Amino acid sequence: MTGFSVDTKLFQELGQLLVSKESIALVELIKNAYDADATLVTVTGLNLGDAENGRIIVADDGVGMNGDEFRRGFLTIAGRTKNDGDRRSPVFGRRYTGEKGVGRLASHKLGMEVEVQSRKAGPVQRGATALPPAISEVKARIDWRAIEKLETLDQIPASGAVTVVESAQPTKPSSGTTLSIAPLRTAWSGRIRSSFLKEAATLAPLPLTWKKLPDGAVSEMLLFDELPIRDLHSSDPGFEVVFGGDLSVGDRLLPEDAAAANWIAEVSFDRETGKLAIALAPTARELRDVPDAEGFRFEKLLGKNAGPSFTGRILQKSNGIWPPEVSGVRLFMEGFRVSPYGEQGNDWLELDHDYLSRVRRTLTGLAILRADDLPQGIDTEGVSTQGNKAYLGAVFLQRSSSPGLEMVVSREGFLPGAALDFIAEWTRVAVDLIVRFRSLARNKPKEVRPETKLAQRNASNRSDVNETPTAFRVRDNAIEIERKFSSIAQAVERNDFQTVAREAKELQPSLSEIREMADQFGSEAVQWRVLASLGTELAAFVHEINSVGLQISVLARELEDALTMEDLARTRSAIRKTRQRALDLADRIRRNAIYLVDATSFEGRSRRARILLREHFEAVRLFFDTRIEQKGITVVNTISADFRTPPMFPSEISGIFINLLSNAVKFTDDGGRIEVTARDRDGFCEVQMSNTGTGVDLSRARRFFDAFQSTTERPDAILGQGMGMGLTITRAFVQEYGGDIDFVAPPPGFATSIRFKIPVR
Structure with missing residues (x-):
């Protein structure tokens, strides 16, 4: 009789196609448990880092299988047991998640052998809220290595690679199926295990x-x-997955x-x-x-x-x-x-x-x-x-x-x-x-009261041409408050408390007006400083774009030269190198773009938070990576991963690090070193940045915090020449929180150090 003969390589081919990685394989086995009306499935990994001694155990409390169901279901690749009828599980009426009959190949992906112990539940009608005791048991063993050594699937029955033993006396009263897979095909590296644990967090919806x-x-x-x-x-009691052993999710919050x-x-x-x-x-x-x-x-x-x-x-x-x-x-x-x-x-x-x-x-x-x-x-x-x-x-x-x-x-x-x-x-x-x-x-616009508009117009008419109307209003109210307090002091000396009460009452409008102006303009001051800080780095970004443009031109010439090469191997090699450089440029632009978006976005100025300082510094450092690499500078970030600032706006920290790191890169010698440290000390968050190269005269260093006192005597090839505002803006950020910033004596091996500290409370 003529027919088809199927090579055993089918398992390997199907496995690679349908179950591409370990996490997918385990998900398939978990879905099988769900389809079997299980309420609980446990997935345990033992010695996963050692393929030969490793083991994966998947155990559920579902309806189980008898011998016939095991042969028609588990041993039949692409079987149709879930395609018959209404495609729902027998007891709880769950819609089947499997439909192609290839889930059992998951055990082939995970290990060399699989042992199956399944206890079949007794007869029960759909709609029951629990499963009856087991009435039979099947034990089976599949040796995938032995199967793969055979030429065709026809040879499996006589090879002993698959054994099935049935019993009318189950070893436990409860129904369910347990798969024990060992040894493993692959030792689970830290990367594989970490990837699986991340995926396990969302295997089911939170x-x-x-x-x-x-x-x-x-x-x-x-x-x-x-x-x-x-x-x-409605009768379904629910479904839970528990991971144990080396696959334990642990204390992930x-x-x-x-x-x-x-x-x-x-x-x-x-x-x-x-x-x-x-x-x-x-x-x-x-x-x-x-x-x-x-x-x-x-x-x-x-x-x-x-x-x-x-x-x-x-x-x-x-x-x-x-x-x-x-x-x-x-x-x-x-x-x-x-x-x-x-x-x-x-x-x-x-x-x-x-x-x-x-x-x-x-x-x-x-x-x-x-x-x-x-x-x-x-x-x-x-x-x-x-x-x-x-x-x-x-x-x-x-x-x-x-x-x-x-x-x-x-x-x-x-x-x-x-x-x-x-x-x-x-x-x-x-x-x-x-x-x-x-x-x-x-961003809902705030309505300005008519009386406020009138006060602003009057201030505009009365103020000096060199003075803003708002500043005039603040000064005018301050003068009025000072005059009222003087009158109150004189009245107190006379024991004229009636005048004290009248003057205090008349003082209230001026105080309220100053408070309203503080509410209106105080919050905007942070944004002004942020914008000013970003403006000081605009030249650096322009230099970066110009540099990228020149390198793109060089890449274009290299591609043109590659097309003229007669040796195909050399042409391919040249194109591959040029392609990699183009990808590096794209990544460079992307990193700068991400930083600029983060620094200028609304979120950076919308709410203060205790910021993780180490990762924030690293985000800023990426902006200067090009110049750091060109000068061969080593940047050492010793800030602890869990060190946080007092509550601050993220854009303020960005502005501080932008200006300090820009100066450090400019003045560090080729092949030099930059180090940033942070610590809690005496109630202050204290951050220090040190660099080799050009030193600073500490006796004259305070002048660099004054506006337009540039620390740069000659332009940097990439970062340009400073405008003398960077340290002024940085000091404003720090002083906003009652802190201080100054140049300090550098540690051994460094030429310059600048330190800022902000009260923790």
């Missing part, structure tokens, strides 16, 4: 992305009490409280009715900072079957980022994460792209809403967009209501297409609505 929000968390109702994340029957967010949005589309709904609201945290913040609710009929049904919740942070393991908006199918994940490098909503480019000044994507009650955004609202790190969210899909979403063969994600674009488009609209309403709330 509770705050779907569970009921705490009372008072948001200012108004959103769309859901609790988001439907799976296609379930993942966000559990929606109170950390500033805005929360929910989105829903029902393909049966064609109804789209979006709602967003500020949280209690946002309302404390911006009492005028308002929510928004929108509904629209897009038409039946306009796209797949989905629901989602997105939480936004204004002054911070979510932990990297969970940041971004992720997709979940039947409660299990699928690609795209929304993390760095998987920018399916183009949040990072828009944040880094800031090309769109307005949120043009909101035009598709066509909502009469949608307020007009300000001209620069697009500048306040944020990347994936500022968002934590989940979009939930169910198989029965997601036609058009075709999964890739590995089931790790979806094929590009109109259905996925539909979800991305409307999820992004929800994000852009957060951007608009947050921007409107934080």
Whole structure:
């Protein structure tokens, strides 16, 4: 009889195609447990760093298998056991997550052998709330190495590579399946294990992305009490995954409280009715900072079957980022994460792209809403967009209501297409609505009282041409206050307390006016200093762009020369080198752009925080990397990773480090050294920067803090010549908090040191 013969290499080929890495393999085994009506699955790793002695154990409390089910299911590649009937689990009615019958190849990916012990639950009707005791047991062993040595799959039954033993007497009363995989195919390096633990954090959605929000968390109702994340029957007791041994998640602190967010949005589309709904609201945290913040609710009929049904919740942070393991908006199918994940490098909503480019000044994507009650955004609202790190969210899909979403063969994600674009488009609209309403709330113009306008006009008419009207008003009120206090002092000496009371009452308007002007103009002073600080570094950025432009011209010539080479090998080598240099230039521009965006963005001046000083210095250092590399300077950052400043604006710290590091780089000799240190001392946050090269006369150093007293006697080739404002601006930042800055005696081996200190409280 003629037929097909299948080579055993099929396992290896399918394994590479369908289960590309260890984390995917474990996810497949966990999904199998879910499909088997398990309420708990434990995944334990033992000695994972040693392939020969390592072991992975996956144990669940599901319905288990008898011998026939094991052969038809586990031993049948691409079996159809989950494609028959209504494609739901037998007891709790869960929609099957597996459909291609290749999940058992996950054990092949992980190890050389797998031992299976499965205890079959007794008869039970769908809708039960618990499983009955086990009535039989099957024990099996699959030796993948022995199978791979065979030529065809036909030879497996006679080889002993697969053994199955059935028993009518289960060894335990409870049902369930345990897979023990050993030895391992690969020793789990620290990188593999770290990658898995990060992915494990979002294998299932975090509770705050779907569970009921705490009372008072948001200012108004959103769309859901609790988001439907799976296609379930009401009897389902739930499903939990626990990682143990070398795979233990440990003490990773993942966000559990929606109170950390500033805005929360929910989105829903029902393909049966064609109804789209979006709602967003500020949280209690946002309302404390911006009492005028308002929510928004929108509904629209897009038409039946306009796209797949989905629901989602997105939480936004204004002054911070979510932990990297969970940041971004992720997709979940039947409660299990699928690609795209929304993390760095998987920018399916183009949040990072828009944040880094800031090309769109307005949120043009909101035009598709066509909502009469949608307020007009300000001209620069697009500048306040944020990347994936500022968002934590989940979009939930169910198989029965997601036609058009075709999964890739590995089931790790979806094929590009109109259905996925539909979800991305409307999820992004929800994000852009957060951007608009947050921007409107934080940039709402303050109405100036008529009497204030009149006072300003009078001051303008009376003030000297060399004096600003506001300064005149402050001085005029100060003179009036001084005069009133003099009258009060004289009245007290006369025991004329009636005059004291009258003068004190008349003093009140002047005090109130000065307080109002302080409120109006005091907050703007920080922004003025930030802008001035960035202006001092504009020349450096211009030099950087000019330098990049010259190098691009050189690359163009090198490519042209490569095309004239007759030796193909030399041509390819020259093009590869030029390509790498072009990529380095692109990365250089990107790093500078990221820094400039961070330094000039609204977030840098919106709220004070205790800033991690080490990583903030590193962000500034990237801006000077080109000159540092050219001069061969070694920069040593000894600041502790957990050292924080007192509460300050991030842009102020940026401004301080910009000016100090710019001077240090200019004056450090070629091949020299720069060192930055920080410590808490006597109630002060004390930071010191030292460099080799040119020293400073400490007896005359204070003059460099005066305006226009440049420390640079000759221009730097890249950083240019200073304008004499850098240290003046830096001193203003430090003195704003009651601190001080000065040149100090350098430590041994250094020529110059400058130290600033700011009170901790």
